[in-house]
Amino acid sequence: MEVGIDSFAAAFTKDSRAVSPSDRLNDLLDEIVYADKVGLDLFGVGEHHRAEFLDSAPTVILGAAAARTSRIRLSSAVTVLSAADPVRVFEDFATLDLISRGRAALVAGRGSFVDAFPLYGLKLEDYSALFAEKLELLLRIRDNEHVKWSGKFRPALTGQGVYPRPVQNPLPIWVGVGGTPESFLRAGKLGLPLAVAIIGGETADFKPLIDLYYKAGKLAGHPPERLKVGLHSLGYIAPTTDEAADDYFPGYQTAFAEVGKERGWLPPTREDFDAQRGPEGALIIGDPDEVVEKIIRHSKAIGGISRITFQMNAASLPHSKLIRAIDLLGKKVSPALREQLVNNDEGPS
Amino acid sequence: MEVGIDSFAAAFTKDSRAVSPSDRLNDLLDEIVYADKVGLDLFGVGEHHRAEFLDSAPTVILGAAAARTSRIRLSSAVTVLSAADPVRVFEDFATLDLISRGRAALVAGRGSFVDAFPLYGLKLEDYSALFAEKLELLLRIRDNEHVKWSGKFRPALTGQGVYPRPVQNPLPIWVGVGGTPESFLRAGKLGLPLAVAIIGGETADFKPLIDLYYKAGKLAGHPPERLKVGLHSLGYIAPTTDEAADDYFPGYQTAFAEVGKERGWLPPTREDFDAQRGPEGALIIGDPDEVVEKIIRHSKAIGGISRITFQMNAASLPHSKLIRAIDLLGKKVSPALREQLVNNDEGPS
Secondary structure (H helix, E strand, O other): OEEEEEEOOOOOOOOOOOOHHHHHHHHHHHHHHHHHHOOOOEEEEOOOOOOEEEOOOOOHOOOOOOHHOOOEEEEEOOOOHOOHHHHOOOOOHHHHHHOOOEEEEEEEEEOOOOOOOHOOOOHHHHHHHHHHHHHHHHHHHOOEEEEEEEEOOOOOEEEOOOOOOOOOOOOOOEEEOOHHHHHHHHHHHHHHEEEEOOOOOEEEHHHHHHHHHHHHHHHHOOOHHHHOOEEEEEEEOOOOOOOOOOOHHHHHHHHHHHHHHHHHHOOOHHHHHHOOOOOEEOOOEEEEEHHHHHHHHHHHHHHOOOEEEEEEEEHHHOOOHHHHHHHHHHHHHHHHHHHHHHHHHOOOO | OOOEEEEEOOOOOOOOOOOOOHHHHHHHHHHHHHHHHHHOOEEOOOOOOOOOOOOOOHHHHHHHHHHHHEEEEEEEEEEEEEEEEOHHHHHHHHHHHHHHHOOOEEEEEOOOOOHHHHOOOOOHHHHHHHHHHHHHHHHHHHHOOEEEOOEEEEEOOOEEEEOOOOOOOOOOEEEEEOOOOHHHHHHHHHHEEEEEEOOOOEEEHHOOOOOOOHHHHHHHOOOOOOOHHHHHHHHEOOOOHHHHHHHHHHHHHHHHHHHHHHHOOOOHHHHHHHHHHOEEEOOOEHHHHHHHHHHHHHHHHHOOOOOEEEEHHHHHHOHHHHHHHHHHHHHHHHHHHHHHHHHHOOOOO
């Protein structure tokens, strides 16, 4: 099982609003460098187009990360493909792949926020159609140097070549999904690996959707090894579970209260939070032992996962605590997971 | 006077087609790192959308360069703005500016090759109108966090914010021009610095166009310090002038013969080349002393320049020769130029 981090580049953290945007982005780069150093498998950078974030151009950030790392896979988490031109997206990621010598990956999604839609003149009513068409084109470009294609949302290609070509062939493209059954079906039909974001509730609840993914994949004739599931979870690690929970809660509450204003959620209470930290809850927060157990429990509950990525930003933790968590993830969680999976054969085939 | 390099990322060099695209891009990054080390003022990366080049996504390459350098300014050379979305362009360069702590710059141009037009579904008949509209929008985004704008070639903005905001305010935006009077006029009217690409003929021939730029700028009421001219020249330096010429000619001949096939030029002969290397010719090729003299002569001939950038790729020279040229540029040419300009007061006001 691969272990990694998915990160936003938030413009602020709760405790350190004085940190400049330059320092913030360079802290993020230091976190990626540290994750590489302690042997984590991947680092993903999110994409947002709003004042609270600094990550509207994740491939520029990942380009910088490529220059300072040597082993870690560098991914988007997620690329808001609906709002992008797949030609530009491929150009950006192929360039990243060349610079990083074959370490680029892309998680294509529709995005959680919808700011990109008005910014790029798109209609929310086309939310699904945009993603379907653009994903199809992106795959065509990945699989063919010269592309003949026409669609509704982008001018036709009449055999133009798209360059540069990446080191990896094919360039890894995952589909990032939330809870929409259509998204699981699409990823299965296309035979693409699935990155499931679970940010609340009980992880086991996603089992039927993930089964749908496998079923659609098999029905479409894709070999089992192409169908794999990665779990993107809100999570955090500290030396003790109490410390982890106490570190995480205040920022988590603030963040969900903020987003809740736009989406009609109530701010979470500490009781809600503690329930979500329970054995079946989606939040993977604790000391390294608890986190390892929980990942294995979640993996079993949803039919086996190929990778787990931690999204630690929701809590707006300062850089020093993120570095400590990355340290524990690389030095304790990742080796323990590998060992337990070998001993118990819990991994996916 | 600032001294720098403008570089393509060519997919091949004449002498080393075996070098992989990954090695090629990483060689380019090493060249930028070396230019930073020897104190050059700026490094620009070009943009092309064709098989012979690896630089369709210059800001990803510049992001990587930002992570490995500390002083040098990182620029495009040029950003093909006609074919891009100014919102994305600003997002990319603002991100680069944050990562590099205020070292980003952008040269906006219409591009020398036209491959980007069919690739992005644009019409060549809109060549001028596209550039004018997109440059106007880019400047609006640079000068305002929230933008209300509508135009012909891109959906309207109705007050959306564009993020992140860069360290530099304003983010430096130059206009890259060839020989079209309209382009010089536009840059002057907008009060933007002018990057003049002179790749053949006699440099002094550009004096009337540059005068037009200054005149338009003054007429529009821009203060003199905002109106400045940078020279982008084909050039190369070696320990002796003979070695520089002999290194440069074979690749130069091949490159111009290739481009000539598309544009109806005859391949240049050695005599043509030697003539262009002459005292008034556009090619700045020679030993450090000759190059310094020629830059000062050219600067005088066109009314004083603020910067000179060398485009050395036309000759498809191997990495080792480029590094040697960067070394001479940083250690000999740049200090000698500074000294002569101080002594003779040859610089622009």
